[in-house]
Each structure stands twice: as structure tokens, then as C-alpha cells.
Amino acid sequence: MEFVQPLRLRLDLAYDGSAFHGWAAQPALRTVQGELEAALRTVLRLPPEQPVSTVCAGRTDTGVHARGQVAHVDVPPGVVEEAAGRFDSAHDALVRRLNGVLDTDVRVRRVVAAPVGFDARFSARWRRYVYRIVDDPGLVDPLTRGHVLEWPRALDVEAMTEASRALLGERDFASFCKRREGATTVRTLLALSWARLPSGEIKATVRADAFCHSMVRSLVGCLIAVGEGRQPVSWPGEVLAASRRSPSVVVAAAHGLTLEEVGYPPDDELAAQAELTRRRRD
CATH class of the missing domain: 3.30.70.660 (Pseudouridine synthase I, catalytic domain, C-terminal subdomain)
Incomplete structure (x- = not known):
């Protein structure tokens, strides 16, 4: 079976941490990571067996806010273009559609294809x-x-x-x-x-x-x-x-x-x- 290299996306986001139990996903608790990954699965129409795992630059605690959080996610190639619809840019479409699914206390500000070697956590200075x-x-x-x-x-x-x-x-x-x-x-x-x-x-x-x-x-x-x-x-x-x-x-x-x-x-x-x-x- 031929290995298909996934596409890594960089996401820049902001959130009001007041109603979140921090960044990291936790069972039965509302977290930024949990909300973001659920929105990505919905917008990209990924099957249940397809893993969606985001990595962030800084795992904020319960109640802490962010204006400049950065995360990355690896997705199958082609799914971003399939989600583009009527928008000129597939990445602009993803921003609009993610924000349409997410509650208003978390906003995705930008989505781009990550450069080679980019890791939201480990590449940060x-x-x-x-x-x-x-x-x-x-x-x-x-x-x-x-x-x-x-x-x-x-x-x-x-x-x-x-x-x-x-x-x-x-x-x-x-x-x-x-x-x-x-x-x-x-x-x-x-x-x-x-x-x-x-x-x-x-x-x-x-x-x-x-x-x-x-x-x-x-x-x-x-x-x-x-x-x-x-x-x-x-x-x-x-x-x-x-x-x-x-x-x-x-x-x-x-x-x-x-x-x-x-x-x-x-x-x-x-x-x-x-x-x-x-x-x-x-």
C-alpha cells in the first residue's frame, strides 16, 4: 500500500478561556482542543476512524485566555480543497467554516499550509x-x-x-x-x-x-x-x-x-x- 503524506496546517486562533477547562482535551469537559478538533472533523467531513489531533504552542490552563495561540494539525491531502466551496481560497473557506461551527468564544484567525519542518510546539522560539x-x-x-x-x-x-x-x-x-x-x-x-x-x-x-x-x-x-x-x-x-x-x-x-x-x-x-x-x- 502506498503511503500518502498528510498535509500539515498551521492554525492561528484566539479564545476567551473563561468557559474552558484549559486547552488540553479531557473527557466530558469543554476544552479548546476538544472544540477545535470537533469543528475540524465536521468541516473537513472526516470519517470517525480518521484521527484528528491538534498540537498547540502553549497549553493554557483553565480560565487562561489567548490572542496569539498557534496550533498545527495533519489532515489527508485534498480535504481542504474539497471544503472550499464557493470561496476563492481553500484556506479562507476553512477559516469561515470553522468559525461558523465554533462557538463565539473561540475564533480561528488564519489557516495556512505549514512550511516544511513546522511544529507549533517545538519550532517555537x-x-x-x-x-x-x-x-x-x-x-x-x-x-x-x-x-x-x-x-x-x-x-x-x-x-x-x-x-x-x-x-x-x-x-x-x-x-x-x-x-x-x-x-x-x-x-x-x-x-x-x-x-x-x-x-x-x-x-x-x-x-x-x-x-x-x-x-x-x-x-x-x-x-x-x-x-x-x-x-x-x-x-x-x-x-x-x-x-x-x-x-x-x-x-x-x-x-x-x-x-x-x-x-x-x-x-x-x-x-x-x-x-x-x-x-x-x-
């Missing part, structure tokens, strides 16, 4: 998240309450910025991660910055080659303790150096966090980047 906080009750906007953490005490953004510097670079972030059997907690934190916007909202931007489970929210919770004066500026660095979870570090609420962007190298470097990422770091 970095992920950028933003965490949003309002620490003035007079500035709380009820229309954005599902995406911004309302904090009851004033935060010192300059102190949080200073404390963040000790966390940058390639480090073992075991103190800020929920451990998973056999998984490394070594990551390279490329940027961690805080800014108070003209609106009064506080915005934390966090960028790393990858993140382990609950890492961003743990970092934010740790730095909030500095911002409100409960801990000194040196404390986050001390927590990091301990290389173990501290009960004093509170994991910040999920709804303030959004995956904003995933960065990839040029097409001719995708396969090499994927190979590099797969190597375990200690």
Missing part, C-alpha cells in the same frame, strides 16, 4: 504572555472583569520591576512550577517587565522560550507580594534559588493571563529549532 491587574477600585471596568485581576491594595510597580531582574535568564524554575514526572523545569526567561498604563491598569509582560505548568501565574503572585510591601525586593530571587515550591508564593488567578504571541524562526530554520527544543535541559 518563545511565547509572550501578558498579565493585567487593576489595583484602584475606582478604575475597575465591569466590561473587562473577566480578563483583568482586581487587586484590593496598591502595588508598587517600580519595586516589582526591580525584583523581576533576578529572575531573568536560563534558570531552574522549580520554585514556580507544578512538577510533572520526568519533565524538566529549566527555562530561559527572556523578559519580565511591569508597566502602569495611562488608564491606571498594570501590565506585566512575560516572555520565555517555554513555560512550565503555572509558571507565569506563580511569578506574578510572587511579585505581587513585593508590590504590596509584604516581601522585600530580594525575595523572588531567594525563592528561585531555593529550587522548591514555597507555600508563601500564591498562584495568581487565571483570568488575568493572556497568551499574546508565539515567535518562530525563519522557515528554513524551523526543523532545526524543533530538534533543539526536543533536547532535554538539566
